[in-house]
Amino acid sequence: MGSSFGHLFRxxxxxxxxxxxxxxxxxxxxxxxxxxxxxxxxxxxxxKPGQSKITTPRKEDDRVEILSGLLDGVTLGTPIxxxxxxxxxxxxxxxxxxxxxxxxxADATYQAKYGIQARSGGGRASARETIGRxxxxxxxxxxxxxxxxxxxxxxxxxxxxxEATIDPASVSLDDVEANIVxxxxxxxxxxxxxxxxxxGREGDSCGGVIECVVxxxxxxxxxxxxxxxxxxxxxxxxxxxxxxxxxxxxxxxxSLQRGSEHNDAFLATGDGSLRTATNNSGGIxxxxxxxxxxxxxxxxxxxxxIRKAQQTVTSSGExxxxxxxxxxxxxxxxxxxxxVEAMVALVLxxxxxxxxxxxxxx
Numbered sequence: 001m002g003s004s005f006g007h008l009f010r011x012x013x014x015x016x017x018x019x020x021x022x023x024x025x026x027x028x029x030x031x032x033x034x035x036x037x038x039x040x041x042x043x044x045x046x047x048k049p050g051q052s053k054i055t056t057p058r059k060e061d062d063r064v065e066i067l068s069g070l071l072d073g074v075t076l077g078t079p080i081x082x083x084x085x086x087x088x089x090x091x092x093x094x095x096x097x098x099x100x101x102x103x104x105x106a107d108a109t110y111q112a113k114y115g116i117q118a119r120s121g122g123g124r125a126s127a128r129e130t131i132g133r134x135x136x137x138x139x140x141x142x143x144x145x146x147x148x149x150x151x152x153x154x155x156x157x158x159x160x161x162x163e164a165t166i167d168p169a170s171v172s173l174d175d176v177e178a179n180i181v182x183x184x185x186x187x188x189x190x191x192x193x194x195x196x197x198x199x200g201r202e203g204d205s206c207g208g209v210i211e212c213v214v215x216x217x218x219x220x221x222x223x224x225x226x227x228x229x230x231x232x233x234x235x236x237x238x239x240x241x242x243x244x245x246x247x248x249x250x251x252x253x254x255s256l257q258r259g260s261e262h263n264d265a266f267l268a269t270g271d272g273s274l275r276t277a278t279n280n281s282g283g284i285x286x287x288x289x290x291x292x293x294x295x296x297x298x299x300x301x302x303x304x305x306i307r308k309a310q311q312t313v314t315s316s317g318e319x320x321x322x323x324x325x326x327x328x329x330x331x332x333x334x335x336x337x338x339x340v341e342a343m344v345a346l347v348l349x350x351x352x353x354x355x356x357x358x359x360x361x362x
Contacts, residue, residue: 001018002054003124005028005236005239005346006028006077006128006347006349006350007350007354008028008049008344008350008351008353008354008357009028009029009140009143009349009352009353010026010027010028010350011024011027011132011133011136011346012024012025012026012027012029012194012296013129013132013133013136014132015056015083015086015128015129015131016118016123016124016126016128016129017086017118017122017126017128017129018086018118018123019086019087019118019123020085020086021083021084021085022083022084022086022128022129022131022132023081023083023084023131023132024081024082024131024132024133024135025079025080025082026069026079026080026081026082026135026139027079027080028350028353029069029075029077029139029143030075030077030143030353031074031075031076031077032074032075032077033074033075033139033142033146034073034074035058035070035073035074035075035139035142035282036142037066037073037140039115039138039142040064040066040082040135040138040139041063041064041085042138043134043135043137043138043141043142043338043341043342044062044064044131044135044138045062045136046064046235046335046337046338047062047130047131047280047335047336047337047338047339048060048061049329049335050065051180052180052329052334053180053197053337054091054180054181054193054196054197054200054329054330055329055334055335056181056328056329058100059087060084060086060087061087062084062131063084063085064082064083064084065082065083065084065085065335066081066082066134067081067083068080068081069081071126073189076306077352078127079300080139080281082135082136084131084135086128094120099314099315099316100308100312100313100315100320100322101312101313101314101315101322102304102310102312102324103304103310103311103312103322104301104304105122105304105305106122106125107122107124107125109264110124110125112122116261120289121239122305123291124227125241126241126288127241127242127332127335127336129241129323129330130240130339130342132353133240133339133342133346134257134338134342135345136342136346137338137341137342137343137344137345137346138342138343139243139244140342140343140344140346140348140349141342143352144345144348144349144352145213145347146353147218147352148217148218149216149328150214150215150216150217150218151213151214151215152213152214152341152343152345152348153171153172153173153176153212153213153215154176154184154210154211154212154213154336154338154340154341155171155175155176155182155184155210155211155337156181156182156183156189156192156208156209156210156211156214156333156334156338156346157208157210157211158208158209159181159183159192159195159196159206159331159333160192160195160206160207160208160331161206162188162192162195163185163188163209164184164185164189165185165186165336166183166184166185167210167286168211168213168295169213169293171184171213175291176337178299179193180193180334181193181196181333181334182333182337184206192319196330197330198330199330199331201329202308203306203307203308203323204302204306204307204330205241205302205303205304205305205306205328205329205330205331206302206330206331207244207303207331207332208297208298208299208300208331208333208335209245209297209298209333210297210298210300210333210336210337210340211295211296211297211301212295212296212297212340212341212344213293213294213295213296214283214293214294214295214344214348215293216229217283217289217291217294217348218289218290218291218352218355219273219274219290219291219349220232220289220355220359221289221292221348221352221355222284222288222290222351223287223288223351223354224286224287224288224291225287225289228284228286228288229284229287229288229289229294229347229351230248230282230284230287230296230352232248232347232349232351233248233294233296233344234246234248235339236343236346236347237296237298237343237344239343240298240336240339240340240343241280241332242300242301242303242332243296243298243299243300243301243302244298244299244300244301244340245297245298246296246297246298246299247296247297248284248294248296248297249279249280249281249282249283249284249295249296250262250280250281250282250284250297251282251297254280257280262280262358263277263280264276264277264278264279264280264281264285264292265277274290274291274292275291275292276290276292279292279293279295281344282294282295282296296344299338300332300333302331303329303330303332304330305324305327305328305330306324306328307323307324309322309323310322310323312346331335
C-alpha cells in the first residue's frame with residue numbers, strides 16, 4: 001500500500017525513523033551483475049545524518065547489511081534485501097509532538113487517515129525512510145552504467161533566495177562533493193552555507209531547488225500516454241519527503257516562449273541517430289527519451305519541524321503552541337541530492353528493462 005515502486009525493477013521500502021531499522025527489497029534486478037558494495041555504502045554516506053555542520057546532529061553510521069540476492073558480490077536475479085539498523089534513537093525527543101501536530105508535517109494527515117501513527121520522528125514520513133531508496137538507487141546506477149554508460153548527477157541549484165548557475169553538461173561528481181552544501185559553484189556554496197547557518201540559529205528552516213542531469217541515456221525509454229518517462233520521473237522525485245515542485249527541460253520558463261523559440265531542431269547525423277540543436281525538451285519528447293541529456297529540477301520546501309513557536313492543535317483538537325525539539329536539518333537539500341539521484345536512477349533502470357522486454361526481440 002504505497003511502499004513499492006517500479007514495474008520490472010521494483011523496490012519495496014520498510015521501517016520507521018525510530019524503529020529497529022529501515023531498508024528495502026529490490027526485485028527484478030538482472031542476474032550476473034557484479035555489484036560494487038562499497039559504492040552502495042558511499043551513496044548512503046552521502047545521505048546519512050551528522051555529516052556536516054549544516055545537517056541534523058543525529059549520529060548514525062548507516063552501515064548497510066545485504067541479506068539476500070548476492071553470491072560473492074554478484075546478483076542472483078532473486079530479491080535483494082538490504083537493511084540499515086537504527087542506532088541513535090531518541091523517541092523521548094518527540095513526547096510533545098505525540099499529542100501536538102507539527103504544522104505542515106505528516107502528523108495530522110497520518111492520524112486522520114489511519115487513526116494511529118508512529119509519532120517518534122515522523123515514522124514513515126521521515127527522510128530516514130529514504131535510506132532504502134538510496135541503497136536501491138545505487139544498484140540501479142550500476143546497472144545503468146554497465147548497460148549503457150549512463151550517469152546520473154544531481155546538485156543543489158538554489159538555497160532560499162541564493163541561486164547558482166550550473167552547466168549540466170560539464171558538472172562532475174567531484175564538483176558536487178567539493179563542499180558540504182553540494183553546490184558546484186564554490187562562491188555560491190559559501191553564501192548558501194552562511195544562509196543555512198543563520199536561519200538555523202533562529203530556530204527556523206529553508207528550502208530550495210535540486211537540479212539533476214542524466215548523461216548517455218538510452219534512446220526510447222518511456223511509454224506513451226500514462227507511463228511517459230517525465231511522468232514517472234515526476235512521480236518518483238515528488239514521492240521524496242518535502243518536495244513541492246518538478247520541472248524538466250525548460251520547465252515553466254518554456255511557457256513564456258513561442259514554439260519557434262522553444263522547438264528543438266533536429267540535426268543531420270551520419271549514423272541516423274537523433275540529435276537536437278537545443279535541449280528545451282530536457283531529453284524527452286512525446287514521453288520517450290531522445291538520447292540528449294535529461295535535465296530536471298525538484299523544489300523542496302523548508303523543513304517542517306522547527307524550534308520556533310508555532311500555533312497548532314492537539315490530537316484531540318485543542319489549541320496549543322509547539323516548539324519542536326529533536327534533531328532536524330535546517331535545510332534538507334544537501335542530504336537530498338543522493339535521494340534525487342536514486343529515484344531518477346530507479347525510474348531509468350525500470351524503463352530500461354521494460355524497453356528491452358518489449359522492443360528487443362527482433
